[in-house]
Amino acid sequence: MIDTAxxxxxxxxxxxxxxxxxxxxxxxxxxFPIVLLLFxxxxxxxxxxxxxxxxxxxxxxxxxxxxxxxxAYEAAAAARAPRLPRKIIGALLIGVMVLILAGHHFTxxxxxxxxxxxxxxxxxxxxxxxxxxxxxxxxxxxxPLATARRPRPDTQVALDRIDSTLEGMICEIAALGDTQLxxxxxxxxxxxMGLIRALGEDPDGMERLHKPVVKFVKLLRRENDDLLAxxxxxxxxxxxxxxxxxxxxxxxxxxxxxxxSGKKAGRDAFELExxxxxxxxxxxxxx
Numbered sequence: 488m489i490d491t492a493x494x495x496x497x498x499x500x501x502x503x504x505x506x507x508x509x510x511x512x513x514x515x516x517x518x519f520p521i522v523l524l525l526f527x528x529x530x531x532x533x534x535x536x537x538x539x540x541x542x543x544x545x546x547x548x549x550x551x552x553x554x555x556x557x558x559a560y561e562a563a564a565a566a567r568a569p570r571l572p573r574k575i576i577g578a579l580l581i582g583v584m585v586l587i588l589a590g591h592h593f594t595x596x597x598x599x600x601x602x603x604x605x606x607x608x609x610x611x612x613x614x615x616x617x618x619x620x621x622x623x624x625x626x627x628x629x630x631p632l633a634t635a636r637r638p639r640p641d642t643q644v645a646l647d648r649i650d651s652t653l654e655g656m657i658c659e660i661a662a663l664g665d666t667q668l669x670x671x672x673x674x675x676x677x678x679x680m681g682l683i684r685a686l687g688e689d690p691d692g693m694e695r696l697h698k699p700v701v702k703f704v705k706l707l708r709r710e711n712d713d714l715l716a717x718x719x720x721x722x723x724x725x726x727x728x729x730x731x732x733x734x735x736x737x738x739x740x741x742x743x744x745x746x747x748s749g750k751k752a753g754r755d756a757f758e759l760e761x762x763x764x765x766x767x768x769x770x771x772x773x774x
Contacts, residue, residue: 518543521588535587542584549577550614560618572617582607645693650680652704656711663718671731675738679703682745696745703741710734 521543524536553573560566586603593599653676661669683696710733717726 514547535591539584539588542580542587546577546580546584546610549573549580550610553577553617554614557615557618560622563622565622566618567621568618572619574614574617575611578607578610578614581610646680646684649683649700649704653680653707656707659711659715663715665727668727668731672734675734678738679741682742686745699741699744703737706737707734710737 518540521536521539524532524539550573553569553575556569556573560568582603585606586599589599589602590596657669657672657676660672663669683700686696710730714726714730717723720726
């Protein structure tokens with residue numbers, strides 16, 4: 488299920504808001520006397536006027552955008568509440584603007600603060616607040632993908648440990664300064680971690696994968712050691728070619744075993760490919 492903002496953005500570019508548009512325009516014109524501060528001649532008054540107008544314009548823009556998102560939210564059968572409460576933020580900005588403006592007419596802070604709170608409350612009363620809760624179905628994604636997003640805590644710990652181990656070995660290769668070889672290793676890690684995430688999500692998945700993962704890490708560790716040992720010798724080029732060939736074969740062997748393991752666990756081919764497609768796409772991580 489997509490965010491309300493994304494749904495609204497996808498369906499319409501810039502719809503009008505009817506009376507609210509007119510009301511916001513009138514409200515902005517009502518603040519026009521603030522412009523007179525620009526002509527009082529002092530630097531303080533000019534700065535205050537500019538700050539007030541910027542705050543007010545930002546507040547009205549936030550309220551307008553928030554109302555658009557609320558309209559999309561109310562029209563949808565299932566939607567998530569906006570992540571940013573724009574109407575509330577707009578009301579707070581109006582309160583700050585009133586506080587600053589009142590501060591020029593009172594020596595203490597109490598009265599301006601009271602006016603600022605009143606301005607915020609009146610704005611909320613006039614325009615309302617943003618939707619605060621999701622409504623409808625909480626997640627409309629297919630079950631395999633939804634499950635892949637949220638691994639169980641114990642599974643996530645194991646995944647993080649494997650990811651960290653493989654990342655450490657990639658760093659060893661990256662330290663050699665060979666960009667092509669580093670990319671090859673990163674691709675291998677991405678493929679392997681995608682398989683592990685897709686097949687290790689069920690209660691017995693990580694247990695089934697424990698031995699092959701340990702074996703894979705041990706063999707990759709040995710290949711890394713061999714390459715590092717030969718890197719500063721005359722055998723570098725030969726060792727480099729051998730390393731690429733062997734880790735490619737290692738990845739293919741692991742994938743074949745993992746797919747067979749998935750089929751034995753009752754995963755059909757379409758379900759497995761869907762999970763792999765999800766788990767191999769970028770998730771804001773190195774894997």
